Amino acid sequence: MSSVVTDLKPLFGESLHEPLYIAGPCSAESREQLLAAARGIAEAGVEILRAGVWKPRTKPGSFEGIGSQALEWLREAKQELGLRVITEVATPEHLELALKADIDGVWIGARTTTNPFAMQQIADALRGVDTTVIVKNPVIPDVDLWVGAIERVYNSDVRRLAAVHRGFGTHQTTPYRNAPHWSVPIELHRRIPAMPILSDPSHIGGNRTLVAQLSQQALDLGFSGLMIECHPAPERALSDAQQQITPAVLKELLATLALRRTPAGKDALSDYRLHIDTIDSRIIELLAERMDVARAIGDYKRKHDMAVVQHDRYNELLLAAEAKAEVMSISKQFIHQIFSAIHEESVRQQLEVREEEKKK
Ligand code: PEP
Ligand code: MN
DSSP: OOOSOOOOOOGGGSOOOSSEEEEEOSBOOOHHHHHHHHHHHHHTTOOEEEOBSSOOOSSTTSOOOOOTHHHHHHHHHHHHHOOEEEEEOOSHHHHHHHHHTTOSEEEEOHHHHTOHHHHHHHHHHHTTOOOEEEEEOOSSOOHHHHHHHHHHHHHTTOOEEEEEEOOBOOSSOOSSSSBOOTHHHHHHHHHOTTSOEEEOHHHHHSSGGGHHHHHHHHHHTTOSEEEEEBOSSGGGOSSOGGGOBOHHHHHHHHHHOOOOSSOTTSSHHHHHHHHHHHHHHHHHHHHHHHHHHHHHHHHHHHHTTOOSOOHHHHHHHHHHHHHHHHHTTOOHHHHHHHHHHHHHHHHHHHHHHHHHHHHO
16 A cells, blocks of 8 residues: 655754654643753753643643743743754644744644544644644554544645654553554554654653653664653643653663664564564553453452353363464464463452452
8 A cells, every 4th residue: 555645854844863852841831841841851962842832631620731822932942952842733723823933843632633623624724834743643543543634734735744653542451551552653654654653652651660661662663763751840740740751861761772773674574573573562462451351250250259260161262262273374282372371360360359359
């Protein structure tokens, strides 16, 4: 499938260093906070400052951003430090105000990408504007929706285009705030190979302890860069306090990340490995989903006074898996081993549910 998105230009009008790093606070909160963040990220070697000015919040009554006044602080950071500055726009009015304030680029947030009407309105307002547009993934793991949003912007003649992978909303229990579903951005890359894709470990992890490992994983998977939330005093942040890191931690992180010597797509072996890594991530995600269901079953059995292990059911499950394995040319013995291990873990999880209930 060949993409309509082809003749792209460098982001921000000139080539920046690779990998491309974007950092800055979730929200601009005050002039002092924003300038401290800007100085901190510049000191860490980052060339692009992000800060939300209008914040889409899940819960009403949360801090919804300072609004257009904060654009002046971004302009000041740009003048003082020579940084490129970007903010989130969700409406044509936001875009107009951001462009008036001499912003170098805008990002479209996950909630906006999810809505084709909103995307079309922003795309229409972008016609004839030479700026950088970064499209975050939609809230749901639907690559077509993401591609559609990007194509709307591209069809308005925007050529400085990138995507940001920030993970996907999920009801499952995962260690992450937003499930990574790595196969989705990898599929996006396959569909639009010309476009840089960055990863946002802050919104995926939702917790600063996960930022380093998610950043390394993204670079290992061949992403073009990272967007990281960075705040001078994260614990006092007015939004996303748990996931932001200090400029000092950012500097240390960027210094310790290992860069791939052979970027994705440069040779067949690295492509195969990329594919394997994605499949492995999916296997783990699926296993976690299975364990969630197992725990729900555990709860049901406890309430109905049933034994944890139902031998007939286990036998049926093993036979079905073995039969399927045979059709797909993988060894029955191998599948037997895997499913015994999976079943063992399910039983352990169900026993754990009982123990937890007893403690209550
Ligand atoms: C953000 O970048 O602060 C933000 C709101 O992101 P997302 O749209 O990914 O939730
Ligand atoms: Mn945020």
